[in-house]
Amino acid sequence: MKKIYILALIVTVFGLTASAQNDFTASTATAMNEYKAGNLEEARFALQQSLAEVDKEIGKEILEILPKSIAGFSFVEANDNVSGNSSSFGGLFVHRDYGDTTKSVAIDLMDNSPMLAGINSLLAMPMIMNSSDGSQKVVKVSGYKALLQRKDATQAVGGYTLQIPFNQSLFTVDFDGAFTESEVTSAANAMPISEVAKLTY
Amino acid sequence: MLKLQLKGAVALALLCFLNYQTEAQAILNKVKSAAKNKAANAIFGDNDAPSTPSVSEGDERSGRPMNNTSGGLITTPPDVGKSIATAESSFSAKKYGEARYALQQAIVGIEMEMGNKVMESLPEKVAGIAFVKESDKVTSTGMAFVGLTIFREYYNNDKAIDITVANNSSLLMSANMYLANPAYTSGQENIKSVTVQGFKGVLEFSEYDGYKLSVPLGQTSIAIMKMVNFADESAALKVSDAFDLAGIQKQLGDKIN
Numbered sequence: 372m373k374k375i376y377i378l379a380l381i382v383t384v385f386g387l388t389a390s391a392q393n394d395f396t397a398s399t400a401t402a403m404n405e406y407k408a409g410n411l412e413e414a415r416f417a418l419q420q421s422l423a424e425v426d427k428e429i430g431k432e433i434l435e436i437l438p439k440s441i442a443g444f445s446f447v448e449a450n451d452n453v454s455g456n457s458s459s460f461g462g463l464f465v466h467r468d469y470g471d472t473t474k475s476v477a478i479d480l481m482d483n484s485p486m487l488a489g490i491n492s493l494l495a496m497p498m499i500m501n502s503s504d505g506s507q508k509v510v511k512v513s514g515y516k517a518l519l520q521r522k523d524a525t526q527a528v529g530g531y532t533l534q535i536p537f538n539q540s541l542f543t544v545d546f547d548g549a550f551t552e553s554e555v556t557s558a559a560n561a562m563p564i565s566e567v568a569k570l571t572y
Numbered sequence: 573m574l575k576l577q578l579k580g581a582v583a584l585a586l587l588c589f590l591n592y593q594t595e596a597q598a599i600l601n602k603v604k605s606a607a608k609n610k611a612a613n614a615i616f617g618d619n620d621a622p623s624t625p626s627v628s629e630g631d632e633r634s635g636r637p638m639n640n641t642s643g644g645l646i647t648t649p650p651d652v653g654k655s656i657a658t659a660e661s662s663f664s665a666k667k668y669g670e671a672r673y674a675l676q677q678a679i680v681g682i683e684m685e686m687g688n689k690v691m692e693s694l695p696e697k698v699a700g701i702a703f704v705k706e707s708d709k710v711t712s713t714g715m716a717f718v719g720l721t722i723f724r725e726y727y728n729n730d731k732a733i734d735i736t737v738a739n740n741s742s743l744l745m746s747a748n749m750y751l752a753n754p755a756y757t758s759g760q761e762n763i764k765s766v767t768v769q770g771f772k773g774v775l776e777f778s779e780y781d782g783y784k785l786s787v788p789l790g791q792t793s794i795a796i797m798k799m800v801n802f803a804d805e806s807a808a809l810k811v812s813d814a815f816d817l818a819g820i821q822k823q824l825g826d827k828i829n
Contacts, residue, residue: 395663403656406682411689412825414652415682421659422675429668572669 395424426455426463426482429570433465433480436566442550442558444470463540463571474548476558482540482571510556513564519555522547531555537568649684649712650677683712683720683739690722690737690823698733698814701726719792720824732782732800733811739793739824768809769817775805783808789817790826 402417430453439446450468462483469476507520515535522530531550535542542564546555655678662671687710696703709723719740726733766775766785773787782800785808789795795817802808 396660399656399660402678403653406652406656410825411682411686415679415686418656418675418679418682422672422679425659425663425668425672425675428663428666429672432668570669 395421398424422462423455427453429482430455430463430465430480432570433567434467436563436570437467437478438562441469441476441561442474442546442554444474444476470548474550475546477545477547478562479543479545480540480567480571481543482538512556512559513562515564515568517559519552521552533559535559535564537564538572540568540571542567650681652678652681652685655681680712684710686739686824687712687720687722690820691724693816693819693823694722694724694735695814698726699731699811701728701731701733727800730801732798734798735815736796737789737793737820737824738796739826766809768812771817775809777805785809785812787812787817789821789824793821793824793826795820 398417398420402414402421405411405417406414434451434453437446447468447470450466452464452466454464455462463480464482465478465480467478469478507518510517510519510533512533512535515537517533517535520532520534522532529550530548531546531552533544533546533555535544544555544559544562546558655674659671659674659678662668662674691708691710694703703724703726707723707725710721711723712720719738721739722735722737724735762778763774763776766773768785768787771787771789773785776784776786778784782798783802783805785797785799787795787797795815797812797815799808799811802811
């Protein structure tokens with residue numbers, strides 16, 4: 372019985388990999404044919420489809436290296452999500468959830484994000500960003516500058532949002548529930564930010 | 573004690589030898605350099621005067637040469653076929669970052685071709701004013717929210733017109749927002765909805781910039797025309813008739829309905 376499960380798993384994994392390869396190959400072949408026929412818009416559309424397939428593969432690799440647990444909470448496999456958006460805002464999108472209804476952590480990676488410019492300009496002005504009410508400040512996570520915001524500034528313990536821009540990506544970690552700042556920063560420092568940055572470069 | 577003195581003498585001799593070698597090397601280099609210069613002068617017929625880089629008038633004080641001989645960047649768009657082939661091989665090798673870059677380059681190549689075709693279709697004269705060839709600009713980033721833009725301008729001493737055609741661009745959002753919400757246009761004095769060549773558009777006016785007409789062309793394209801020093805609204809709208817909006821839309825492969 373166990374062998375059957377393993378065999379089914381192998382077939383599924385290989386099936387999915389082959390499917391991604393097939394989708395990519397099909398769309399790039401279409402792009403080439405349309406380009407040769409002078410149908411430039413069609414060729415571009417097909418290439419954007421290929422780009423979405425590549426983004427999905429990058430997203431899967433990112434999910435592979437993200438931690439299985441954060442601050443003692445296991446990840447919720449069913450909520451793992453990767454999408455490669457071939458057009459409009461944002462190319463690659465990766466999502467992972469940890470925790471339960473009382474305390475949770477969510478990781479979102481948005482690549483080619485138009486929000487990036489805003490965050491980067493704010494990080495360049497740490498004097499402005501470190502607010503006097505303690506609701507936000509610039510911190511360093513694994514050597515990267517990041518913007519840490521407390522969701523409710525009136526409480527000593529509460530939710531936090533951490534935004535780390537790199538390359539053309541925005542890596543956001545949302546801590547919801549009774550977390551302390553040190554829990555947030557130590558959890559963030561345990562994340563493979565540098566490896567994720569390499570994959571999105 | 574004798575051993576120590578002997579070691580000191582050896583070290584001193586070694587230092588002297590190294591110093592001599594360094595000096596000898598420097599002299600040799602000077603001789604080589606002079607010989608090279610003589611040979612170059614003999615071949616190219618140059619005189620013995622040292623060449624001085626040109627210095628612009630404004631930079632004479634610092635003596636730092638201004639850049640006036642460099643050739644600039646190569647503006648040939650990326651080769652689409654080669655980029656697609658690179659993307660395929662990179663994807664097969666699971667080098668996804670490289671595959672993505674190659675695909676983006678291929679998209680840039682295609683968009684530049686699309687943009688150049690649109691540029692060719694634009695009129696060379698509008699309202700009797702010739703276009704400024706040096707200002708023609710096609711830009712593509714291969715990234716969705718920036719997209720493809722085509723810019724051409726026309727001006728004389730009195731009037732100025734420019735057109736920007738954007739495809740797959742965030743510029744489209746604001747015009748569509750106005751068109752989708754008539755309250756935006758009716759509530760403001762300097763902005764109104766108009767119909768041009770069968771396309772719905774937004775006409776804006778400011779005392780400083782003159783008229784600006786934004787016309788979405790289908791799902792992902794927009795044409796933005798600016799008209800400076802035109803007497804009134806109808807004169808400005810007449811200018812826009814010079815541009816074949818349906819033709820531009822067709823070239824960009826956009827659907828309207």
